[in-house]
Amino acid sequence: MRISYDIKSCVSCVYRQMLFGDLSDREYELINEARTEKIFRKGEVIVKENEPIDSFLYLRQGLVKFYKTDEHGKDHLLSITKPGDFVNLLNIFSDTNYHYSVCALEETMVCEVKLDALKEVIASNSKFALRILNRIGHISDEVILNRFEISRKQIKGRVAYILIYLADQIYKNPEFRIPITRRELGELISMTTENTIRTLSEFKNDGIISMEGKVITILDYDRLHNILKTG
């Protein structure tokens, strides 16, 4: 699926209301002048760990993963985010360099706003500052709670958790097509590829989900929620 041209207009952008709703015309102009749109194809790296931060990035369309690579070359995913989230999480006001990498999982459109312009508008518009505070708090809280939940569950509970997360939070549909590999899915919930597959197969055999390639459908929410609680 290619990103169509018409969504490029700011008018339809969720961020227009979500974030930039309180701006004056002049402030909006300032942001807009410092803004560039970028499209990344599946697999392209958007930001790299240790690179300097010089702009604020938000996701217009697509899906991205946040990750760190360890000394053995193995990736560990921190989270995946959907449109409506920031691409460079939260340390843009507190640090000079990225602590993680971000990569497109499917064709993705990102808006980039130079940090200087953003800070100027924050300085002149306190309602906007509160909105940013709100969003940053919300996103970081979500990441922290997600990782917390995953870390205290064992494998069945983890798989149940990520399936429900994908269905409810990301796709808002019990049937969805995961654009990520089983390996990445495992990296996201801190388990091996093999055990991720094994657990998915088990859920399938038990009739809790159906699975054909990348398309997964949750058939029995109740049992899945039960596994989530007990596992």
Add this chain to the structure above:
Amino acid sequence: MRISYDIKSCVSCVYRQMLFGDLSDREYELINEARTEKIFRKGEVIVKENEPIDSFLYLRQGLVKFYKTDEHGKDHLLSITKPGDFVNLLNIFSDTNYHYSVCALEETMVCEVKLDALKEVIASNSKFALRILNRIGHISDEVILNRFEISRKQIKGRVAYILIYLADQIYKNPEFRIPITRRELGELISMTTENTIRTLSEFKNDGIISMEGKVITILDYDRLHNILKTG
């Protein structure tokens, strides 16, 4: 050690410069009027999960733990924080209720500022807003990275990590007295009490640390860092 009276004055407070440095006299007055100081003794609960958030809390002196209690009554620590950190982490601008509890690990002094007053000052002073953004980003980033590191290591690496964290970040000294139990230490790094003790004993036998009750001294930073990397 009792908290002495003289530190109660705002003049010596680290936050006076760190956070409130840009305020006008009037703004400072506003904050000060909405501010109350509270002292909690070891073990006292400062905020409880699910309670409504109505004020901003920061730690003047002492040490606190953030935690969640699961359905079996077992606690899981999210982090511990020292003076210079916020007590109610980051969701004060994005949510209405706490997602975790906070409890004093030793005698602790907390300053409480009504959220309304804080928001009023943020609205009138954008430099202050940027400072808050900076602090929130920094704290959340630290929590996320800490938990991330812990989750991808195994037990020796985890213990090494927390020892170095305590020595470098919290106490800034290779010798320190942990005010938390071994059980809590385990809860902080997601492992059982028994394995926490076993690993500490092993480090002691190997001459990497010395340990007498609650007092721990790191003797061999090099080997500990090596375990951190490989484990």
Add this chain to the structure above:
DNA sequence: CGCGGCTTTGATGTTCATCAAGTAAAGTGG
């Protein structure tokens, strides 16, 4: 057509939690 990455299942071994049991320390009430 064949190579490399993804997917899947089974067998094996390691890591870690759990259980058990005993000592030490720290509260608690008479």
Add this chain to the structure above:
DNA sequence: CCACTTTACTTGATGAACATCAAAGCCGCG
């Protein structure tokens, strides 16, 4: 202040959960 109770600490033994290793089928792509 001492007996008593509870909580913290420690070590060893066992089993469960999970990672690793191995092997084979599959799919897309040059």
